Amino acid sequence: MKTARIFQRPKNSMQSGRSRTDMWLLEIEPERPQEADPLTGWNGGGDTSTQVRIAFPTLEAAKAHAEREGYAYHVVPAPERKLKLQAYADNFR
Incomplete structure (x- = not known):
């Protein structure tokens, strides 16, 4: 039985926005x-x-697909976002 991993795509370190981070990805783990x-x-x-990575709009849709295809799956929780409030003046302290 194949095992799948369901997770949310992390924010790219080179981007400032959160584009495409709300999608859930299903990735099959190597045997x-x-x-x-x-x-x-x-x-x-x-x-x-x-090499297959499938994107889903919700976690429930990703779980339903894994169950329909007969994959054992585990969900990797999304990391908690830490908001770092910083003022421009802090650069000169």
């Missing part, structure tokens, strides 16, 4: 670790299902 290719040395594997 076995990746192996190094003896010729190139790159990591890889034959399991292409780990």
Whole structure:
């Protein structure tokens, strides 16, 4: 049985807004670790299902999809946002 991870996309450190952080993503976890290719040395594997990432508008929709497809899933809670209030004058203290 495949295992899926459901989580919210974190805010990119290079962006100031919260665009696309409200979507829930379903990602299938690999069943076995990746192996190094003896010729190139790159990591890889034959399991292409780990490359699939599906976006859902709500957590309930992501859970329903995982149950419908027969995936065991676990939900990773979204990190709590910390608001850092800072004034421009604080740069010169």
